[in-house]
Amino acid sequence: MDRRHLQLAPTTARRRSLSDPLAVALQPPPNESPEQRIVRLQAEEDAKRRSDRIDRMLKESHKEQQRKKVIKILLLGQSESGKSTTLKQFMLLHAPAAFNAERLAWRFVIYLNLVRSIRRILDAISPEPDGEDIDDLESTETASIIISGRPSSAVAGSVPAYDSYRRRLAPLLDLEQRLIQLLSDPEDNEEQEATHLPRGQLPQGSSYASGGHVAVSPPTPPPLSAGLSTSMPSRPAPRITIPRGPYSSQPSPVTLSPGHEVAIPPRSNWKKALGVVTRNQSPKGAHTGEIHGWWEDPHDPVHVMSRCAPTMTELWRDPKVRQRLAERRLRLEESSGFYLNEIDRVTAKMFFPTDADVLKARLKTTGVIEHSFTLAKNSEFRGGVEWKIYDVGGARPQRQAWAPYFDDVNAIIFLAPISSFDQVLAEDPRVNRLDDTLQLWQAVVSNQLLQKVNIILFLNKCDLLKRKLESGVRLNHYMTSYKDRPNDYDTVSNYFRLKFGAMHLAHTPNKARECYIHFTSVTDTRNTQTIISSVRDFILTGNLRSSSLM
Ligand SMILES: Nc1nc2c(ncn2[C@@H]2O[C@H](COP(=O)(O)OP(=O)(O)OP(=O)(O)O)[C@@H](O)[C@H]2O)c(=O)[nH]1
Numbered sequence: 001m002d003r004r005h006l007q008l009a010p011t012t013a014r015r016r017s018l019s020d021p022l023a024v025a026l027q028p029p030p031n032e033s034p035e036q037r038i039v040r041l042q043a044e045e046d047a048k049r050r051s052d053r054i055d056r057m058l059k060e061s062h063k064e065q066q067r068k069k070v071i072k073i074l075l076l077g078q079s080e081s082g083k084s085t086t087l088k089q090f091m092l093l094h095a096p097a098a099f100n101a102e103r104l105a106w107r108f109v110i111y112l113n114l115v116r117s118i119r120r121i122l123d124a125i126s127p128e129p130d131g132e133d134i135d136d137l138e139s140t141e142t143a144s145i146i147i148s149g150r151p152s153s154a155v156a157g158s159v160p161a162y163d164s165y166r167r168r169l170a171p172l173l174d175l176e177q178r179l180i181q182l183l184s185d186p187e188d189n190e191e192q193e194a195t196h197l198p199r200g201q202l203p204q205g206s207s208y209a210s211g212g213h214v215a216v217s218p219p220t221p222p223p224l225s226a227g228l229s230t231s232m233p234s235r236p237a238p239r240i241t242i243p244r245g246p247y248s249s250q251p252s253p254v255t256l257s258p259g260h261e262v263a264i265p266p267r268s269n270w271k272k273a274l275g276v277v278t279r280n281q282s283p284k285g286a287h288t289g290e291i292h293g294w295w296e297d298p299h300d301p302v303h304v305m306s307r308c309a310p311t312m313t314e315l316w317r318d319p320k321v322r323q324r325l326a327e328r329r330l331r332l333e334e335s336s337g338f339y340l341n342e343i344d345r346v347t348a349k350m351f352f353p354t355d356a357d358v359l360k361a362r363l364k365t366t367g368v369i370e371h372s373f374t375l376a377k378n379s380e381f382r383g384g385v386e387w388k389i390y391d392v393g394g395a396r397p398q399r400q401a402w403a404p405y406f407d408d409v410n411a412i413i414f415l416a417p418i419s420s421f422d423q424v425l426a427e428d429p430r431v432n433r434l435d436d437t438l439q440l441w442q443a444v445v446s447n448q449l450l451q452k453v454n455i456i457l458f459l460n461k462c463d464l465l466k467r468k469l470e471s472g473v474r475l476n477h478y479m480t481s482y483k484d485r486p487n488d489y490d491t492v493s494n495y496f497r498l499k500f501g502a503m504h505l506a507h508t509p510n511k512a513r514e515c516y517i518h519f520t521s522v523t524d525t526r527n528t529q530t531i532i533s534s535v536r537d538f539i540l541t542g543n544l545r546s547s548s549l550m
């Protein structure tokens with residue numbers, strides 16, 4: 001309540017007193033002593049202070065109500081379905097400054113992706129009788145491995161230059177450990193030379209294969225400890241940690257997940273630590289105009305990368321190597337092997353990742369990571385809309401962390417990688433990836449807790465699907481229900497749209513809910529950003545309606 005009238009000048013107060021009963025009631029007694037006057041004025045002052053405080057609180061609370069609407073989106077789907085890539089596209093569109101701030105840090109992930117692709121090639125072409133056979137290959141980073149017609153090692157051709165490749169690429173295999181260490185514990189960067197693990201001192205659970213490269217023994221059932229993700233202190237998220245090894249008194253920062261893919265602990269602040277342009281990395285010397293950058297730091301991984309670049313290119317272009325990879329049905333281009341076709345550019349001393357490089361960089365998610373950004377003010381919400389996007393780990397052991405988010409989410413974007421019909425899960429090579437996605441989809445659409453939640457389905461990796469079908473891979477070979485329909489992209493993609501749509505209709509507990517389906521290739525920025533804008537408007541409109549604000 002505003003009590004400014006208490007401060008009116010005496011004449012005004014007197015004039016008002018004739019008509020204002022409140023003012024009459026508040027008038028001082030006619031025979032007020034000076035002491036009484038002091039007490040009265042003091043009381044009036046206290047009352048005014050209290051009143052002003054209440055006014056301020058009311059104003060704040062009104063502003064708060066107008067300030068922000070929070071919309072929560074959960075990204076769901078199996079591992080490697082494209083959730084984190086979709087999140088990167090959201091950031092690129094709505095938080096470009098944050099995206100740019102992380103750009104340099106992705107350089108290390110790109111190096112790691114390239115180094116691991118090279119190691120997989122070396123493993124695949126190894127002539128050693130006790131080297132990996134196809135079963136081993138299938139249990140490692142299997143998104144790129146197809147599942148039928150296993151060739152035996154016996155029929156596979158050999159690569160005469162194998163020993164030479166291995167010798168010349170040995171520094172890369174050491175660098176792999178350093179990169180994992182760097183990403184897992186960037187604070188330890190200074191000591192990276194000291195903490196670099198020499199052979200024979202690998203973390204428990206990992207070992208060198210006979211060929212001298214790093215290989216990881218099948219994980220024992222991972223100790224799932226309820227840890228807290230940095231960004232979500234109140235939400236439990238599982239993490240898988242390698243037990244302490246004899247090499248260190250500290251717990252290993254390196255985490256490996258089933259399927260042997262590298263996973264960085266969610267608490268690692270690698271994006272912040274490695275994305276910072278330090279004094280050393282500033283593009284120009286302030287006075288001299290001379291270029292200074294990470295490439296002048298002799299410890300930077302770029303030096304090993306660029307020294308090994310000619311051999312990497314030679315290996316990747318070697319027809320015998322290609323033949324051996326084909327025999328082993330290993331298709332690296334579909335996963336972290338993107339960079340194999342651009343070795344010179346990626347290993348250049350001054351390599352600065354482009355948007356496309358960052359989108360393609362693969363780092364498995366563990367736990368649940370929250371990202372927020374605010375959309376500009378609009379007519380409905382004067383304070384703008386805050387979007388919180390939760391990116392979850394999609395591998396099977398990670399899925400138990402999803403449920404706590406179900407009761408408090410406005411929309412789900414489900415990623416179904418439809419190119420994966422001929423692939424198996426990294427965490428369980430007996431399971432076809434598409435079957436797993438369909439099961440997961442059914443579980444999500446039939447979930448009672450989610451019945452009021454908007455569901456948007458991204459039938460993803462359409463670019464890879466198209467390429468795969470054009471190369472002659474037949475869907476009915478892996479999915480007999482497809483029968484003898486044409487094997488072209490339009491028919492196949494439409495078949496998937498109808499199949500996923502029909503499952504939603506059959507299993508949703510809320511028959512009024514519509515499910516929005518998009519064909520996506522989330523590494524393609526132009527196409528994805530158009531879809532993201534329409535998804536954003538759809539979610540916003542739906543939520544405005546449901547909260548009776550429209
Ligand atoms: N060609 C192509 N590659 C894609 C597409 N979507 C994702 N990828 C790539 O597939 C890999 C896996 O994508 P992520 O976004 O990391 O997968 P995720 O669902 O977050 O996986 P987890 O973190 O393990 O749950 C990355 O290298 C992406 O660049 C796509 O539509 N086309």
Ligand SMILES: [Mg+2]
Nearest residue numbers: 083084364365
């Ligand atoms: Mg991810």
